[in-house]
Amino acid sequence: MTILVLSTLLIIGLILILAEVIFVPGTTFVGIFGLVISLAGVAFAFANFESGTAWFITGVAFLLNFAGIVYGFTSGVWNKFALKNTLKGGTFDGRTGGLYLGMEGKAISDLKPVGKASFGDNIYEVKSEGGFITVGSKVEIIKIDNNIILVK
The missing domain is CATH 1.20.58 (Methane Monooxygenase Hydroxylase; Chain G, domain 1)
Known part of the structure; x- marks a missing residue:
């Protein structure tokens, strides 16, 4: 026992x-x-x-x-x-490469003030400077800052 x-x-x-x-x-x-x-x-x-x-x-x-x-x-x-993965990202990740100030494109959705516009063959999310822009209107890039594309 x-x-x-x-x-x-x-x-x-x-x-x-x-x-x-x-x-x-x-x-x-x-x-x-x-x-x-x-x-x-x-x-x-x-x-x-x-x-x-x-x-x-x-x-x-x-x-x-x-x-x-x-x-x-x-x-x-x-x-x-243990955590083995790390997040890789930042404020600028190259999404706006190939765009430049003054480049013209076309709004493919209503910008209220944010929407989508095409520049060349690519579609980008953009923000309008002056508020509402209707679909099909021509837009022009006036500022690119930290992946935010500002158009008028």
């Missing part, structure tokens, strides 16, 4: 320490609880077995817990929690 209690304490402690490292990193409560249960198992070993056997059980428990922690950190589980 004492071996069953001892092994249960040590196994539950090891499982909780592994759960802390692998499944719920950062909470520390589960890991501390696992460490306390492992230490209770070691104390139980010293209370119920002779000194040499208790030290052997302590060494095995320490090695298993240490191996579990090392495995948790080297298994690649942390890669699942």
